[in-house]
Amino acid sequence: MTRDWTDRRIELTVGNLLRAGVILSAIVVFTGACIYLVRHGFSPAGYQVFRGEPADLRTLPGILRSALHFSGRGIIQLGLVLLILTPVARVAFSILGFAEEHDRLYVIFTTVVLLILLYSLLGSGSAF
Amino acid sequence: MNILEFTLLVAMGSFVAGLLGALTGLGGGVVLVPLLTIFFKVDIRYAIGASLVSVIATSSGAAAAYVKEGFSNIRIGMFLEIATTLGALCGAFLATIVSTRALAIIFGLVLLYSAYLSRKPRTPEQRNLPPDPRATRLRLNGSFPSEEGIRFYNVQNVPTGFSLMFGAGALSGMLGIGSGAVKVLAMDQAMKIPFKVSTTTSNFMIGVTAAASAGIYLNRGYVDPGLAMPVMLGVLAGSLLGVHILIKAETNVLRWVFSLVIVALGAQMVYKGIAGTI
Numbered sequence: 001m002t003r004d005w006t007d008r009r010i011e012l013t014v015g016n017l018l019r020a021g022v023i024l025s026a027i028v029v030f031t032g033a034c035i036y037l038v039r040h041g042f043s044p045a046g047y048q049v050f051r052g053e054p055a056d057l058r059t060l061p062g063i064l065r066s067a068l069h070f071s072g073r074g075i076i077q078l079g080l081v082l083l084i085l086t087p088v089a090r091v092a093f094s095i096l097g098f099a100e101e102h103d104r105l106y107v108i109f110t111t112v113v114l115l116i117l118l119y120s121l122l123g124s125g126s127a128f
Numbered sequence: 129m130n131i132l133e134f135t136l137l138v139a140m141g142s143f144v145a146g147l148l149g150a151l152t153g154l155g156g157g158v159v160l161v162p163l164l165t166i167f168f169k170v171d172i173r174y175a176i177g178a179s180l181v182s183v184i185a186t187s188s189g190a191a192a193a194y195v196k197e198g199f200s201n202i203r204i205g206m207f208l209e210i211a212t213t214l215g216a217l218c219g220a221f222l223a224t225i226v227s228t229r230a231l232a233i234i235f236g237l238v239l240l241y242s243a244y245l246s247r248k249p250r251t252p253e254q255r256n257l258p259p260d261p262r263a264t265r266l267r268l269n270g271s272f273p274s275e276e277g278i279r280f281y282n283v284q285n286v287p288t289g290f291s292l293m294f295g296a297g298a299l300s301g302m303l304g305i306g307s308g309a310v311k312v313l314a315m316d317q318a319m320k321i322p323f324k325v326s327t328t329t330s331n332f333m334i335g336v337t338a339a340a341s342a343g344i345y346l347n348r349g350y351v352d353p354g355l356a357m358p359v360m361l362g363v364l365a366g367s368l369l370g371v372h373i374l375i376k377a378e379t380n381v382l383r384w385v386f387s388l389v390i391v392a393l394g395a396q397m398v399y400k401g402i403a404g405t406i
Contacts, residue, residue: 011202015195018188018335026185026364033135033357041132045354050171052349059347076353080181080360084342086188087335094206105267110206113336116213120220121343 010097014090021086028079036072088117131354138168139358146186146366151373152386154246156363157183157305161235162393165406170355172228172235172406176304177350180342182363183306187335189364190371200328201270204283204321208293209333212311213340215297220341223302224348232401235303239394242309243387250316250323255281257320262286272325281322289319301341306334 056062057077066074091114098106129137141163142156149156157179164175194200223231263269263283271280283289292314300307308330315326345351400406 008198011195011200014202015192019192022185022189022364026361029357029360032353033361036354036357037132037135040354041135042130045129045131045134047168047170047174047352047355050173053352054349057351057353058349073353076357077351080351080353080356081346083181083184083188083360084339084346087184087339090188091206091209091336094202103267106203106206109210113206113209113213116210116217117336117340117343120213120217120340 010094013097014093017093018086018090021082021089025079025083025086028082029076030079032067032072032075032077032079034072035070036076039072084121088114088121091117134168135354135358138164138355139362141167142182142359142362143366146182146363146368147370148366148382148386148389149186149363150190150367150370152246152383154242154383154386154390155183155306155308156186156367158239158242159390159393160359160363161304162239162397164355164359165232166393166396166400172231173223173350174352174355176223176231177345177352178304178356178359180300180304180338180345181351181356182360183300183304183338184335184342185360185364186367187306187331187338189368191332191335193371194328194331197328199272199324200332201268201272201321201325202332203266204268204270204315204325205329205332207266207268208290208314209336211290211293212297212300212333212337215294215299216301216337216340217344219298219301219303220344221301222298226302228406229401229404231303232397232406236394236397236399236401238299238303238305238307239390239397243390243394245309245313246383247387253322254320257282257284260284260286270325272322279322281320281325284320285318289314292318297337297340300334300337301344304338304341304345306338308334 056066063074063077063081067078091110095107095110098110145159145163146156160179161175164170165172259269259282263286268283271278296307296310311330311333312326315321316323
């Protein structure tokens with residue numbers, strides 16, 4: 001029964017963590033949106049042709065740099081990075097939860113998932 | 129069209145998609161990519177990048193509400209996420225080598241199939257199945273609160289479910305959708321997990337699956353802030369509102385209408401892919 005109770009506690013904490021991450025990133029994205037629209041709102045929009053984003057909106061150092069220069073697009077992108085990191089934080093936190101329950105099997109499973117996520121963020125062409 | 133008008137229109141469209149997705153339980157992400165590519169003439173790669181980001185937002189935003197109900201099973205979710213995240217990596221890789229025309233056709237077929245899945249009558253739930261030794265070893269069996277008190281369930285066919293989850297992850301990574309329909313299919317049909325547990329656990333897994341491919345999309349330059357911003361904020365607002373106003377009586381009609389919309393969009397994606405006008 002202790003296991004069930006701890007499971008519920010982990011799930012509730014994780015649920016709140018996720019919500020907090022989404023709210024934070026939505027606020028950052030919205031702030032960036034205001035700056036972006038005030039500055040560029042009346043320029044023509046064009047997404048028909050795929051060009052790919054410039055380098056400073058593809059890597060974390062570049063995104064941080066352009067956000068610090070109050071670039072609207074940079075701040076939006078920073079908010080999106082926070083959003084992508086929210087489920088990653090959830091997985092990392094779950095490792096602690098399973099460790100607390102001495103559930104070695106699930107500490108291993110969760111670590112594997114975390115490594116896959118980190119590989120996608122760091123390993124492949126490296127956004128971070 | 130200037131950026132301000134474009135942003136407001138995309139935000140409104142995404143809001144409606146998120147609202148209908150939440151009300152019908154079919155997910156808003158599935159209509160976003162066709163909406164952006166067919167009506168706003170957005171390149172499908174930008175559309176997929178933006179949709180993927182919004183999928184993380186809706187899944188994570190709704191998680192807290194689902195957790196309180198006590199249906200989701202954190203162990204089933206975490207175990208199967210090994211398969212979905214690996215699948216998502218493969219899917220994101222495939223998306224870069226497959227032509228945009230082929231992407232549109234695959235997308236259309238997935239839309240048609242998920243509309244079929246959502247209309248298909250559910251096979252009655254089998255209860256009191258004997259425990260599968262694999263599931264027992266993996267500690268997947270669980271319980272949830274029901275009207276008749278706490279109900280226990282034994283998970284079946286672990287390898288089949290795991291493989292299907294890999295496929296769900298690959299579709300999610302390639303097309304930028306949550307692929308909740310395939311996830312629920314794997315858990316509910318193959319693994320014989322009760323429907324309520326399947327849907328809530330699936331929602332929990334969608335965010336992690338999408339995050340696995342979102343990193344790759346970001347560093348390939350497929351995530352455009354100007355497009356992802358109205359999509360993410362619109363879908364998030366729509367789906368949060370949808371969860372709150374869920375009224376049982378009207379959802380059946382809504383489900384019908386939304387399924388028809390999905391079929392129409394799916395057919396159009398296939399057509400445009402074949403005609404090469406995407």
